[in-house]
Amino acid sequence: MLNKENLEKATALFARYPEKKAALLPILWIAQEQEGWISTDMMKYVGDLVGVPYAHVMGVVTFYTMFNDKKLGRHHIEVCTNVSCMLRGSDKIVAAAEKVCGTKLGSTSADGRFTLSEVECMGACGGAPMLAIGEEYHEHLTAEKAEQILTNLK
């Protein structure tokens, strides 16, 4: 369930659109920011709030890669491996991240600290290679820099 403050934020969004359904993505964002992921119960709750069936909400959540229907590790590390990053050595960033996080690309470390994902182009090609920790972009990386940044995460 959304907490009181977030419920107010969510309902305020309805005024932006002629139909309530349009607030679905923004409200799912609020839900995910609150919980870190979107559970089945949350999908049902958001569906009721927006006035669409649970199946519709699940369809949307599973379509968009940024909505998580599973819990992630404490830190979500995303390494771009698309062309511009690949040309500038993203292989080495992946290797460094796998080493520090102790888990392979596409998985969560056993201690639950890191979820490591391959990500498609994040629009940081001028700062390639790059990785993102949550919303924070880290660009112009070397393997050493990547290792250092990740090692410093608690």
Added chain:
Amino acid sequence: MEKYILPEIPNYHQIDVYEQHGGYAALKKVLQMKPDEVIEEVKKSGLRGRGGACFPTGMKWSFMPKGNERPKYLAVNGDESEPGTFKDRQIFELNPHMMIEGILIGCYAMGITSAYIYIRGEYGKWIRMVDKALADAYAKGYIGQNILGTGFSTNIYTHKGAGAYICGEESALMNSVEGDRGYPRIKPPFPAQKGLWSSPTTINNVETMTNVPLIINKGADWYSKIGVAKHPGPILVGISGHVNRPGVYEVPTGVPLLTLINDPQYGGGVPGNKRIKAVIPGGSSTMVLRGENLEGVNMDADSLKAAGSSVGTAGLMVMDEDTDMVRVLARIAHFYHHESCGQCTPCREGTGWLEKMLHRFEHNEARQADVDMLVNVANQIEGNTICALGDAAAWPVQSFVKRFREEFEKRVRTAEHSAA
């Protein structure tokens, strides 16, 4: 050349600084004009969309029905997900008010009362920057009810995407705004007849809108003389890959690709002075060009078309002589397979086939017949899907095999040798 879209003025993203340098003067000017005069001016300027398709902006605006029987909407496309493209992010960060001013001018010209700036979800930080700029513009009375006392009202909101390349396709973007999966719609009906909530809608790219105040302030004649005549204006070129100075550079259209790559004020040359093996001129979906064929090829729609590619989003990816073209194409194929929305069989299945086949090439397991089969599969996707993602997946394959066939055949021979 002087810079207009990304001027080097400290704190230009702040509304006060923007106003001190003439910001929102174009809006004030437009509010004294008739809406049709505004559309005429944009038409006359020759501005073409900066999102990839190069469609004339003024003409697009003129497709919107007159009158207000139904509400009309504007969607501003800041999904920016084409690999190699990172220009709109610069506008959000460095010049959001010029974009907002352009949006307001578009709204006035087309009689629109709600605009949505659709920004990719990964740009959370930049969405907050735009939200701040919007709040400041609301506070100054540039957005909202009865703008500057003229009786004209419009609202502008950001709408955050959630990680789907396909939402950069205009009809998928509209579905995403409406709270659905980002599935492209069959056209016709076109958005100007039936777009957001079945009402007339225009979709313009972020950079396109940022050009509009310039046209109003300085006049269509002035604007149309920047760069090349058929595709005029300043353009943001994102240079990435094997260059010394990757980044976004504002140039007039028509600058030679070799200048963009080698000039010390732009790409600054290839590291280690290596030879350029290939460039992808306008984001990953545009056709690859061989390095030795770049002489006389310029960054504008006609020149790149003549060279057998397209300007796309002007995201120029440079590859040096050591680049493994098979691996690059395999990575591109992986991307399009990942991003196919799954509606149309040729794209859903075909992009998967392409990825699997290219995986075989990458690991020296391909057969000779696979070289032509790659192109065959790509040909069967192209033109057979609801939206252009199918084409975007096919073009790289067709052009890589056509222009670097020897690299694909080399991978075959290794396989046949090891089999023998």
